[in-house]
Amino acid sequence: MEEHIVIIGNGISGVTAARHIRKLSDKKITIVSAETEYFFSRTALMYVYMGHMKFEHTQPYENWFWKKNRIDLKKGYVKTVDTKAKTLHFDNNDALKYDKLIIATGSKPNKFGWPGQDLEGVMGMYHKQDLENLEKYAPNNLACKRAVIVGGGLIGIELAEMLNSRNIPVTFLVRESSFWNGVLPEGESQMINRHIKSHHIDLRLSTNLKEIKADKNGKVKSVIIEETGEEIMCYVVGLTVGVSPNIDFLKGTNIEIAKGVKVNRSLETNIKDIYAIGDCAEQLEPIGQRRNIEAVWYTGRMMGETVAQTICGNRTPYNPGHWFNSAKFFDIEYQTYGWVFNKPGENETHFHWKHEDDTKCITVAFNKNTNEFLGINTFGIRMRHEVFDRWLTEKRDMDYVMQHLSEANFDPEFYRTYESDMLSVYKNQLQTA
Structure with a gap:
């Protein structure tokens, strides 16, 4: 009989895992979700409200996609997991058996017990x-x-x-x-x-x-x-x-949990055949300077790809590479690559440049002893991920990075005006340091 993989959660992690398991195998796959019938892009919700798109545009896959790829969807709320009988129990008394289970239940918003926090509105x-x-x-x-x-x-x-x-x-x-x-x-x-x-x-x-x-x-x-x-x-x-891992339904089971579901580098829990990925997974050992729990879209996707390999017989450690992230503050786009902390650490220093229009700036972190480039934050200027990723891997020094910033820029024709200014401010700071 074919092996049945059950995934709880239809966010980016769970759906990525399902897609990659299907690419690699003919296993039976069921995705369980209490939220929506079909996967949608959570990051696009704001654009629906702002009128830039309709909700159906937030679904990356057409409704036929699931049937064609033999991925079963089950709507339901999991009440608990019986790990010995390998069975999920639902709040409507339904049950579902699995051979391997992937917990990908994401996050829930934090509430701090304020009076009135559950009111309408x-x-x-x-x-x-x-x-x-x-x-x-x-x-x-x-x-x-x-x-x-x-x-x-x-x-x-x-x-x-x-x-x-x-x-x-x-x-x-x-x-x-x-x-x-x-x-x-x-x-x-x-x-x-x-x-x-x-x-x-x-x-x-x-x-x-x-x-x-x-x-x-x-x-x-x-x-x-x-x-x-x-x-x-x-x-x-x-x-x-902020958010916390959405794992209340696992309390009372023998799956090891702390803030999140505890996993090793291969995303395995303490129970054989049970895995956890995405916002709800908590690394036993932090990876580099990353946090044990990362509620980030792209790391959820990477975990989904990684766990699919392991489940299909190619046990693979999760390796997210250099930290990066991006966001938007109204009209200002923000990107970060490597590590730029709010206050420089020991042996670190920051170079900060801001444009006179007060909507563009960069902060570059580097080691003040070795001059090694550690990370960059950019606001209002788009930069190329792969360039900074390469420089971090190559452990380039600060002078090299500042002299080659134009290579990293996404939009060189708009950039010339900032590049020379950044470099001259940097050189002035070096002379006065």
């Missing part, structure tokens, strides 16, 4: 249901006179941009003293503060939520600020204070 921006709620409670600025966003990460700024696109006034509560300053160096963080305010967002730094108040119908009426007791009237509250 309070939402994250992670799931299709969040998009539906946003359409319901914030269709336009006539229905929604103000929204409050709590939490200053990448999803918070996406939600601010979405609401802003429909002219809905936004108050943005950020716990930190400067936007995303746990990640970004000070110069970049301050530039983003100014950029957010330039879009008429009411950015409140060093500000915490105390509670969310309800009207007589159980809908959001206002929020209370912890520091001052101020009440801000609003119709929608977006909770975007």
